[in-house]
Amino acid sequence: MRRLFVLFAVAMMVVGLAGCGASQSGTQTGGITVRDPWVRAAMMNMAGDQSGAMGNMQQGNMQSTPMAGMQSHGNMAGSAVSAAYMVVVNNSNTADAIIKADSDVAQSVELHNVIMENNVMQMRQVEAIEVPANGQVELKPGSYHVMLIGLNRDLKEGEEVLIKLTTRSGKTIEVKAPVRKP
Amino acid sequence: MQRWLLRFVVLIAALALSGCGAYEFRGTVLEPPNPAPELPLNDQFGNEFRLSNYRGKVVLAFFGFTHCPDICPTALGDLKRVMEKLGKDAEKVQVVFVSVDPERDTPDLMQRYLAAFNPTFLGLNGDRAALEKAYKDYGVTVIRRDLPGSGLGYTIDHSGYIYAIDQAGNWRLLWAHGTPVDDIVSDVQALLRNPPRS
Numbered sequence: 001m002r003r004l005f006v007l008f009a010v011a012m013m014v015v016g017l018a019g020c021g022a023s024q025s026g027t028q029t030g031g032i033t034v035r036d037p038w039v040r041a042a043m044m045n046m047a048g049d050q051s052g053a054m055g056n057m058q059q060g061n062m063q064s065t066p067m068a069g070m071q072s073h074g075n076m077a078g079s080a081v082s083a084a085y086m087v088v089v090n091n092s093n094t095a096d097a098i099i100k101a102d103s104d105v106a107q108s109v110e111l112h113n114v115i116m117e118n119n120v121m122q123m124r125q126v127e128a129i130e131v132p133a134n135g136q137v138e139l140k141p142g143s144y145h146v147m148l149i150g151l152n153r154d155l156k157e158g159e160e161v162l163i164k165l166t167t168r169s170g171k172t173i174e175v176k177a178p179v180r181k182p
Numbered sequence: 183m184q185r186w187l188l189r190f191v192v193l194i195a196a197l198a199l200s201g202c203g204a205y206e207f208r209g210t211v212l213e214p215p216n217p218a219p220e221l222p223l224n225d226q227f228g229n230e231f232r233l234s235n236y237r238g239k240v241v242l243a244f245f246g247f248t249h250c251p252d253i254c255p256t257a258l259g260d261l262k263r264v265m266e267k268l269g270k271d272a273e274k275v276q277v278v279f280v281s282v283d284p285e286r287d288t289p290d291l292m293q294r295y296l297a298a299f300n301p302t303f304l305g306l307n308g309d310r311a312a313l314e315k316a317y318k319d320y321g322v323t324v325i326r327r328d329l330p331g332s333g334l335g336y337t338i339d340h341s342g343y344i345y346a347i348d349q350a351g352n353w354r355l356l357w358a359h360g361t362p363v364d365d366i367v368s369d370v371q372a373l374l375r376n377p378p379r380s
Contacts, residue, residue: 040255043294080291081334083251108333114252119358120323121253122339125332141256142360148251149333182255182298 031092032131032167037177039161042082044151079107079150084163084177085139086146090131097128100166107150109163114142128168155179205372207355208365215352215378218345219319221280223308226292231278231306233351240275240373241347242366245322247283247338248295253359254279255299257344260363262299267367271374272302274349280316281307282324282340320345320353346370350378 084103090096101109111129115122121142129144131137139145146163148155155161157179165173218233218241225231233241242261246254258279265272279296281287284307292305307313317324325339342359346369354373357366 040251041298042251043298079249080294081249081251083255110332110334112252116342116359119342120325120339121250121342121359122327123250123252123337124327125329125334141252145252147334182259 031090031094031169032096032165032171032173033089033091034165034173034175035087035089037084037086037163037175038180039084039148039155039163039177040082040182041157041179042080042148042151042155042182044080044154082106082148082151082155083112083141084146084148084161084175085141086175086177087136087138088129088131088165089136090133093133094169095130095133097130097168098165099128099168101146102164102166103146103148103161105152105155105161106148107152108148110147110149111144112147113144116142131167157181205376207369207372209346209355209357209361209369211355212353215348215354217351218347218353219316221278221306221316222312223280223306223316226289226296226305226307228289231304233347236276236347237351238274238349240349240370242275242277242370243280243320243345243347244277244343245280245282245317245320245324245340247281247340248287248291249283249334249337250340253342257342257359258296258299258303260361260366261303261344263363264366264370265300265302267363268370271371274374275370277303279303279305281305281313282317282322282338284308284310284313346373348373348378352378 084101088098098111101111103109111126113124113126115124126144129137129139137144159179160176161179163175163177165175167173221231221233221243223231242264244254244257244261246257248254261277265275265277268275277300279292281292287305287307289307292307296303296305316322322341322343323339326336327339328336343356344361344366345353346355346357348354355369357369
């Protein structure tokens with residue numbers, strides 16, 4: 001009974017703390033909390049009009065290429081991209097990881113990392129972003145980020161983007177990330 | 183009293199030294215400065231671009247691509263702030279973004295991508311041979327990497343330097359990625375203060 005009470009108290013404190021960052025819309029689930037999320041402002045191309053983007057890029061014969069054809073190649077040529085950043089905190093004694101991200105602002109949402117070697121930037125898709133027990137991982141420019149590929153709409157400063165993160169432990173975290181200038 | 187005098191002398195000496203053009207660049211200085219290789223490319227508005235048309239201006243060049251959502255916007259964001267901090271002097275500076283991904287960096291995408299930073303930034307693209315030569319001339323690493331299973335299809339590993347070309351068209355400086363904005367501003371101001379004779 002007493003343990004339950006302590007748990008309850010801790011839970012309330014966490015909720016209270018999370019509430020402090022309400023303007024940043026940090027969200028918490030289980031042991032994982034997210035703070036200071038933001039998304040880089042970006043403009044999509046020609047209102048998703050494939051022929052527009054392709055028309056500028058290629059000769060006429062490419063204009064008839066249907067979007068489905070592009071997707072089958074796994075390559076959304078001419079599409080706009082952006083990235084989301086945040087601090088993911090693990091308050092539990094068990095290591096966890098972000099294994100998936102979703103958002104309806106982009107056709108494809110992936111976890112990426114940037115490695116810098118001899119001032120050469122290399123971006124790579126990663127399967128998971130590890131969050132150590134009682135630790136945190138910072139998703140920031142030049143490092144881990146949630147990559148938004150094929151934007152469905154312009155991301156303008158002041159707007160909010162809803163991102164759903166899935167943890168290895170099976171939790172879903174909803175993050176409301178404000179859009180900031182690039 | 184004597185200490186005050188000493189301080190005064192040191193101050194005058196420091197002022198004199200700084201006035202002598204003993205400015206020390208924060209970026210990597212290319213010695214001796216050689217003519218910057220031409221960039222025979224087109225900008226995002228379809229206009230022909232030639233470095234030689236920018237004599238009298240300082241040109242800041244960065245090589246990147248629009249499907250780079252992380253490092254490239256960081257560098258362009260830095261350059262945007264450099265231009266803001268330069269104030270009126272920004273008129274004497276041209277920023278160019280040279281594509282390392284000519285296939286996907288369509289004029290449309292380049293326009294939208296760069297407009298988010300500064301409408302005066304030029305996004306350069308062109309035929310494969312001209313671009314390959316530019317990468318080689320400027321020592322830019324460009325490696326295409328397939329990303330199986332990613333919606334991106336592929337990414338481009340590329341160098342993250344910003345290059346400075348002076349008013350006489352000489353390649354003078356380069357800054358590593360992450361160089362503080364104030365350092366770049368200070369170096370650009372130094373280039374503008376002491377235009378090369380040519």
